[in-house]
Amino acid sequence: MALKGSPILTIIALAISFLVIVPIGFLIFGMFWTTSPGLPGELTLEYAQEGFAIGEHATLLLNTGIFAGGSTILAIGIGVALALVLKRTDTPGRKFFDAVILVHFVFPSFLGDIAWTMLLSPRHGLLNYQLMRLFGLESAPFNIYTHEGMIWSQGIGLAALAYLLIHPAVANMDPVLEEAARISGASIKRSIGKVTLPILFPSILATALLLFMISLRSFETPTFIGQPGGIKVYMNAIYENIExxxxxxxxxxxTQATVLLVLMLVVVVLYLQSTKRLSKYVSITGRGYKPRVIHLGRWKFATLAFAGGYIFLSTFMPFILLFFVSLVPFYATTRNMLENMTLANYTQVLLDELMISGAINSTLIAVSAAVVTTMAGAFLAYMAFRTRIRGKRVFEAIAILPMGYPGLVFGLALLWTFLTVFRPIFGTPWALVIAYMVIFLPLSMRSLSNTMMQVHTELEEAGATAGASWMKTMRLITLPLMKPAIINTFILILVYAYREVGTAVMLAGPGMYVVPVLILFWWRSGYLPVVAAATLIYGGLMVMTLLVARFLLTSRGKSA
Amino acid sequence: MIDKAMAFGVIGIVALLVGAGSFAYTASVVGGLASQDQIDELKSSIAKSTSDIDSLRSQITSGETRLAEAEEVLEAAKAEAAFIAAAKAEAQDGDLIIYGSMDAPDMLKIMWPAFKAKYPWAGDVAYIEGFGSLMKRFQEEAARGVRTADVRIDGSERAFLDMALGLPGSLETSSDELYAPTQIVQNKLRNGYLIPGAIFYNTDLVSAADAPKSWAALADPEWKGKILFADPRLGTEGIDAWATLVEGLGEEKAKELAKGIFLDNEAVPADTYGTTAYNKILAGEYAISAGLINDVIQQPAGAPVGYSVPEEGVTVATSWVYTFKDTPKPNLSKLFITWYLSPEGQTQIAVTGRTPSLASLQGPGTLQDQVPDAKLMVIPESYFSDPDGWRIKLVAMFEEVGLPS
Known part of the structure; x- marks a missing residue:
């Protein structure tokens, strides 16, 4: 049931787009203005010329391409495989893995990088050290400070996001085509390769695009792993000009960030072109469906090992390291740290009154941001796939733009926006809620679009034919079908909003602390064990909030 | 104290006596009315009266001076009372906002509570910790007239960037006389604490006896592959450190040092001359580095990091404190800065593990206590006016030495 168009829908879409376009507009204007946008100045081409004149373009772009491309391929490979294993097979413990994978998001992204350097540094890596001792090796078998190390750390971390974005599409697949393939004599492997993966193509492509963009703008892995190994990516050039x-x-x-954005826009256009004929990929239709579980027989132990191995590497390993570090007075591999275990780090964090007010602020802001961002994403996804409004895909493209800018640059754009356009709410919690909505809109949009693309309109059309109003069709058909994706998206945004640091430093009012900023304070002060304890305590709070949110959302759904 | 009216009365009477004497003398000479004895007596009387007048004049002058002094003291006390009253009123009008590079826990749990212990009415502080991004936020807010920091605490390059934009306010504090003229810039920036830097080593990997005792010793082949060292091409901390080394050692020796550390000894270039370097030495990832000794002083008991004071001198960076010129709380800001620079405030600076900038302060945590008799190598003044010029110069120096970019 595609709506032809509605002024209200267009106005809402324009309002959301405005929030995205304004900061980007400031950035582009800033390329040609001698002072900050909004202040007296003159037009200039100097910055643009300098931005294009940086040396080593070829090396930087090549390194960036290898890093972002490699990480995306690794993450998509693991994410799709995990989604198939956990959603479509009888692998033991799949529900446990599905729940536990969320825990990965509880940790700040840079902790994964730190954990891998603690394990695989050629100088003091715990794993390298043990392997060298066990096998009498003269040199470390692994070196994290390489291209492969960067791809490994980034890819392993992103795979959890890939899984979260792709699994609703996998879970919602109509099994008819697969069954037809099997009846025709195709093996499971052939059926997956020839039927399942092609059906998932738009979801995989959209997710890959998002992961590629996240990797392009990633700052942590190039800093913690690339830099000690002498590997420079494009973000280094941007970082150099800012810091x-x-x-x-x-x-x-x-200017440099905009060059990256233009490259990304090319990818976005290619993506929009490739998903133009969406009906080709629809797998939830009016015929009724129930995804069939594939019985793997003996192979289920192999898939169990795969899923368990991934969860161990991505979630448990950083967790164990973090837990260990939180119990020592200092992290020194030259000492037997087991001798001086202490709970003092936890006491210090729990007795800190700033942590208490910070936890309250963080929760209120993250929950508000998750609600607003999920609603905005759902709205734009609906616009793109359920209406005939002219330029609807333009709104979709606009919503993905914030992901194209590195956080270092976009944080300033948001500061300009709030100081110039939204000054009355600058320094209030609402500034953070709106800023988070702009930043996380691409995630929300992509997460919901993946499912929206797969739900055929014939279900809603049937509702309309039966005399149901648009509202009733929405309430009884569209929303129930979208519910898993909406809950998923809400939780994803909640986690990301809980973890966001950079924007809070720029926009939070003086004295209004959020926990990630407090953890950053401790990190800068060098108190690694206190950082570990605070991260675990904060992680516990996040998990509790997620469980409460999930319970409320699912129980409300059931009662309805 | 002599009453002014009484003094004038006395002067009048004496003047009458002198006048009468003069009249009698004149009359005796002219009219032969008085004997020589009478004349002498009169002369004596006049001399005595003149002396009395002088004495009285002197007493009056002295009294007036003391009165002026007393009035000055009274005015100062009134001004101080008005200043405190104004600061009080500003404190009641909301929190003092500080943007600074000092660690938030140190500001919120040590500095401000100590300030508030002296001025219980001072209210709370709204503190934001940060570096480059926070400076940018301050500058953007100031340029747009948005409520921003009343007080800034920041390192040299950022403080002088604020200065170049004309953002710090001018003021005089009662603590100023305790400081050397070089520690106060144009009555705006004041040196709040020092950040001395030296050579770090992991005590489990290098003994105190074997640890390098000079910057030049870092080029010793013994340390090949074991050093992590700040690189000016990777961040501001490296620029600060190498600008100071060039200034302290001289350009040629600094070039030799760069070659010895990075080219010959294959040191790993780092974007840090601070806490991150300390953490890597603590973890045992590298045996030797250089950084800020406050990290070592503050480390938990038993942590295996030591520092040696290089014989050529320790690097000394500076942190500055200043008010925003348009702060709506000029008096509260001034009160805080005055306290911050006072012996009391500087003692608390030492409690945070930082090095007080008040040279006359004695005791634990002071520069003399941390690096006794060490030569100090300070960041060059030209760095403040042209920080990017220094970056370009250092990058060129590293290229000249043959270090790959």
């Missing part, structure tokens, strides 16, 4: 040069050259950094 290294005094005074910072935001105009030049903005």
């Amino acid at each position: 290294l040069v005094i005074p910072s050259r935001y105009g030049v950094a903005s």
